Amino acid sequence: MNPTIGILGGGQLGLMLIQAGIDWNLAIHCLDPDPQASCKDLCTRFMVGSLTDYDTVYQFGQGVDVLTIEIEKVNVDALEALEREGKRVYPQPGVIRQIQDKRIQKAFFREHNLPTADFVLTNNRADVARIAGEQPDLLPAFHKLGRDGYDGRGVQRIATPADADKAFDAPGVLEKAVDFSKELAVIVARNERGELQTFPTVEMVFHPELNLVDYLFAPADITPEVDEQAQTLARRTAEAFGIVGLLAVELFLDNSGPGGAPQVLLNEVAPRPHNSGHHTIRANRTSQFEQHWRAILNLPLGDTTAHGPAAMINLLGEPGHTGPAVYEGLETLLAMPGVSPFFYGKAQTRPGRKMGHITVLDDSLDGLREKADVVKKNIRVVSNLTA
Amino acid sequence: MNPTIGILGGGQLGLMLIQAGIDWNLAIHCLDPDPQASCKDLCTRFMVGSLTDYDTVYQFGQGVDVLTIEIEKVNVDALEALEREGKRVYPQPGVIRQIQDKRIQKAFFREHNLPTADFVLTNNRADVARIAGEQPDLLPAFHKLGRDGYDGRGVQRIATPADADKAFDAPGVLEKAVDFSKELAVIVARNERGELQTFPTVEMVFHPELNLVDYLFAPADITPEVDEQAQTLARRTAEAFGIVGLLAVELFLDNSGPGGAPQVLLNEVAPRPHNSGHHTIRANRTSQFEQHWRAILNLPLGDTTAHGPAAMINLLGEPGHTGPAVYEGLETLLAMPGVSPFFYGKAQTRPGRKMGHITVLDDSLDGLREKADVVKKNIRVVSNLTA
Numbered sequence: 001m002n003p004t005i006g007i008l009g010g011g012q013l014g015l016m017l018i019q020a021g022i023d024w025n026l027a028i029h030c031l032d033p034d035p036q037a038s039c040k041d042l043c044t045r046f047m048v049g050s051l052t053d054y055d056t057v058y059q060f061g062q063g064v065d066v067l068t069i070e071i072e073k074v075n076v077d078a079l080e081a082l083e084r085e086g087k088r089v090y091p092q093p094g095v096i097r098q099i100q101d102k103r104i105q106k107a108f109f110r111e112h113n114l115p116t117a118d119f120v121l122t123n124n125r126a127d128v129a130r131i132a133g134e135q136p137d138l139l140p141a142f143h144k145l146g147r148d149g150y151d152g153r154g155v156q157r158i159a160t161p162a163d164a165d166k167a168f169d170a171p172g173v174l175e176k177a178v179d180f181s182k183e184l185a186v187i188v189a190r191n192e193r194g195e196l197q198t199f200p201t202v203e204m205v206f207h208p209e210l211n212l213v214d215y216l217f218a219p220a221d222i223t224p225e226v227d228e229q230a231q232t233l234a235r236r237t238a239e240a241f242g243i244v245g246l247l248a249v250e251l252f253l254d255n256s257g258p259g260g261a262p263q264v265l266l267n268e269v270a271p272r273p274h275n276s277g278h279h280t281i282r283a284n285r286t287s288q289f290e291q292h293w294r295a296i297l298n299l300p301l302g303d304t305t306a307h308g309p310a311a312m313i314n315l316l317g318e319p320g321h322t323g324p325a326v327y328e329g330l331e332t333l334l335a336m337p338g339v340s341p342f343f344y345g346k347a348q349t350r351p352g353r354k355m356g357h358i359t360v361l362d363d364s365l366d367g368l369r370e371k372a373d374v375v376k377k378n379i380r381v382v383s384n385l386t387a
Numbered sequence: 388m389n390p391t392i393g394i395l396g397g398g399q400l401g402l403m404l405i406q407a408g409i410d411w412n413l414a415i416h417c418l419d420p421d422p423q424a425s426c427k428d429l430c431t432r433f434m435v436g437s438l439t440d441y442d443t444v445y446q447f448g449q450g451v452d453v454l455t456i457e458i459e460k461v462n463v464d465a466l467e468a469l470e471r472e473g474k475r476v477y478p479q480p481g482v483i484r485q486i487q488d489k490r491i492q493k494a495f496f497r498e499h500n501l502p503t504a505d506f507v508l509t510n511n512r513a514d515v516a517r518i519a520g521e522q523p524d525l526l527p528a529f530h531k532l533g534r535d536g537y538d539g540r541g542v543q544r545i546a547t548p549a550d551a552d553k554a555f556d557a558p559g560v561l562e563k564a565v566d567f568s569k570e571l572a573v574i575v576a577r578n579e580r581g582e583l584q585t586f587p588t589v590e591m592v593f594h595p596e597l598n599l600v601d602y603l604f605a606p607a608d609i610t611p612e613v614d615e616q617a618q619t620l621a622r623r624t625a626e627a628f629g630i631v632g633l634l635a636v637e638l639f640l641d642n643s644g645p646g647g648a649p650q651v652l653l654n655e656v657a658p659r660p661h662n663s664g665h666h667t668i669r670a671n672r673t674s675q676f677e678q679h680w681r682a683i684l685n686l687p688l689g690d691t692t693a694h695g696p697a698a699m700i701n702l703l704g705e706p707g708h709t710g711p712a713v714y715e716g717l718e719t720l721l722a723m724p725g726v727s728p729f730f731y732g733k734a735q736t737r738p739g740r741k742m743g744h745i746t747v748l749d750d751s752l753d754g755l756r757e758k759a760d761v762v763k764k765n766i767r768v769v770s771n772l773t774a
Binding site: 015016018019022023024025027038041042043044282285286290294299300302303305307308331334335337338340341342343344345361 | 409410414425428431672681687689690692695718725727728729730731748
C-alpha cells in the first residue's frame with residue numbers, strides 16, 4: 001500500500017495529486033524544471049530538472065516504485081526503459097506516446113472506429129496549403145501542431161485556403177472544424193485489473209480568444225441519450241488505449257448523426273488529471289485526483305457520484321497584466337456560500353495563465369449559473385506592475 | 388492574503404490543516420517535538436522542538452505572521468509575549484489558557500451560566516476522598532485531571548467514596564456523571580470581526596473502554612428542539628470565550644430539564660479542529676479545517692451545509708498490537724462506494740492510538756449505519772511484531 005511515487009511535473013495538477021495523496025500518506029517525489037514549481041514544499045522530495053531529458057527522467061524514476069505524470073510532454077524513451085526494467089509506470093509509456101502526438105492520436109481514433117472529425121495528416125505548411133486547395137470540404141478547419149501544443153497554443157484556424165500561411169510549418173493535423181452545439185468531457189479511470197469507472201459528463205465553455213476552458217458545468221445540460229453516447233464513447237476510448245490511470249476525454253456534440261440527430265465526436269484526450277475535472281474535488285464523492293491514485297495503485301476505483309450540481313471557473317491571468325499576481329475581488333468571492341477558490345501558488349501572472357480555479361456548488365442549476373456569473377464578474381488576477 | 392503561518396503541533400490535525408491550506412497556497416511552518424511527525428514533509432518549514440518550552444515557542448513564533456495551534460498543551464506564556472508584541476495569535480493565548488486547564492474551563496462555564504454538570508474543584512486525592520464522603524449526591528462522578536488530559540487519559544470514574552483512591556493526586560475537577568442518552572458535538576467558528584458560523588450537530592458514540600470517539604453520525608438523530616438547544620449553547624459558549632478560530636463544543640443530552648424534558652449540557656470544549664469534525668472534509672461544503680483558516684485569517688466564514696448524511700469511524704490501534712502498523716481489510720473498504728479512509732502517517736501502532744479515520748457517505752441514514760458497521764467489522768490496525 002505504501003510505495004514511493006514519482007510525479008513528472010510539479011505544477012497545479014501535481015499539487016492537487018499531492019493534496020489527495022495526503023489522505024493515504026503517500027510518499028511523493030516531484031520532478032519539475034522550475035525551482036519555484038507549485039509542489040516544491042509539499043512533497044517528500046523535490047527535484048529540479050528537465051522532464052524531456054532522458055537521463056534526468058531515467059534517474060528520477062530509479063528513486064521511486066511507481067512513476068506517473070501530470071503533463072504529457074515528458075521523455076517517453078526513458079519511461080519505456082524504466083518500464084522494461086520492471087518499474088510500474090502509469091499511464092503506460094506507450095499510451096503517453098500515442099497521445100502526446102496529436103497525429104498519432106487522431107490516427108488511433110480512426111483505426112479504432114472512434115467517431116471523430118474528418119482530418120488529414122500534414123508534414124508542413126505547404127501540405128496544408130495544398131490540401132486546403134484540393135479538399136474545400138475540409139474547411140473551415142483547425143491546423144493543430146502534432147507535438148507540444150498546450151493550453152490553447154499550437155492551434156490555428158484555417159477558414160479558407162488563403163489562411164494556410166498561418167498554418168504551422170511542422171508535422172500536424174488539419175482537422176475539419178466541428179459545428180458543435182456543446183463541448184463535453186468525460187473523465188475515465190481504469191486500473192491494472194481492467195476495472196473502469198467514469199465521472200459524470202460535464203459541459204465546457206471555452207474562452208472565445210484564449211482557447212482555454214473558461215468555465216464548466218456539471219452535470220452537462222444534455223438529454224439522457226446524448227449522455228449515454230458521451231459516456232459510452234469515453235469508455236470505448238479508454239478501453240481502446242488500455243490505459244491504466246485517468247483518461248480525460250474531450251468531446252464535441254453536433255447534429256451530424258443520421259437525419260441530423262445529435263452526435264458525439266471525440267475531440268482529443270489527455271492521459272492524466274484534467275482541467276475538466278477540478279470541480280470533482282468539491283463536488284463528487286471521489287475526486288479525479290484520488291481516482292488517479294486508485295487507478296495507478298491498482299486499488300478499487302472510487303464512487304464518482306456527484307453531491308449536486310457544480311460549476312468550475314478557471315482563474316486566468318487578466319489580459320495586459322504581467323508580473324507579481326494580485327487577486328482582486330477575493331473577499332466578495334469568499335463570502336458567497338458554496339464558492340471555493342483554489343490558487344496554484346504561481347507568483348507571476350501572465351495574460352491567460354491558469355492561476356487557479358473556483359468551484360461553485362448550488363442545489364439548483366439556475367442558482368449555480370447565477371453564482372458562476374457573479375464569480376466571473378468579481379474576480380480578476382492582475383499585477384500592480386502593469387506598464 | 389498570503390501571510391506565513393505557524394502551527395504549534397504537526398500531528399494529524401496539523402496535517403489536515405495543511406491539506407486544506409493547499410487550496411489557498413498558504414505558507415505553513417510546523418513545530419513538533421517528533422522528528423517523524425505527520426506534517427514533516429508537507430510544510431514550507433518543519434522544526435523539531437518542544438511545544439511547552441518558552442524559548443522554542445517564542446522563537447518559532449518570531450518566524451511567522453500568524454500563529455495557531457493543533458493541540459492545547461503549548462507554552463501559553465510565550466504566546467502571550469508574542470501577542471503583546473503584536474503577533475496575530477489565534478486562538479488567543481488567553482482562551483487557550485482558560486481551556487487547557489479543565490478547572491478554569493468548568494469555572495468559566497459556571498460563571499457564564501452555561502449549563503454543565505455539577506462539579507467541585509479539587510486540589511489533591513485527599514480532597515476527592517473528603518468531597519466524595521461529604522457530597523454523596525455528586526456520585527457517581529468523574530475525576531478529571533486539570534491539565535494535560537488527552538485522548539481519554541486523565542479521567543477516572545468515582546462511583547463510591549471508596550473509589551477515591553483512584554483519583555488523581557493533583558489539581559482536578561470532580562464532576563457529577565451525567566446520565567446522558569446521547570453525546571453531541573457542535574463545531575463553532577468565529578472570526579476577528581465577530582462573525583460566527585456553526586457546523587451541523589453530530590452524535591458521537593464513544594469506545595466503551597478507551598474513552599475515545601469510536602464513531603459519529605452527522606446529522607445527529609435528535610429532535611429540532613434539541614438541535615436548537617445544542618446549536619444555541621455552542622454559539623453562546625463561543626461568544627462567551629470570544630474565541631477567534633474554531634471551538635469544538637462537546638455536549639451531553641439527558642432528561643434533566645423541567646419535568647424530565649430533554650436538556651443539553653456542556654461537557655467540554657477544545658479551541659481547535661476536532662475529531663468530531665473530520666467527516667466535514669468529505670461531507671460538507673466547507674471542512675472544519677478550511678473554516679479554521681477562514682476564521683484565523685479574518686476571512687468570511689464558509690458555508691457549512693452538509694452534502695448528505697455521513698458517518699466517521701476512528702481507526703484505532705488494535706488492543707494487544709504495538710509496533711509497525713499494518714492495515715487489514717483495506718481492499719474491502721476501498722471497494723465500498725462512499726467510503727474514504729484517511730491515514731495519519733504514523734509508522735507505529737499502539738492499542739487505542741488514533742491511526743486514521745474513515746468517512747462514510749450514503750443517501751440514507753439506514754444505509755449509512757449499515758456501511759459503518761461493515762467498515763468497523765472489516766478494518767483493523769495491527770502489527771506483525773505482536774508478542
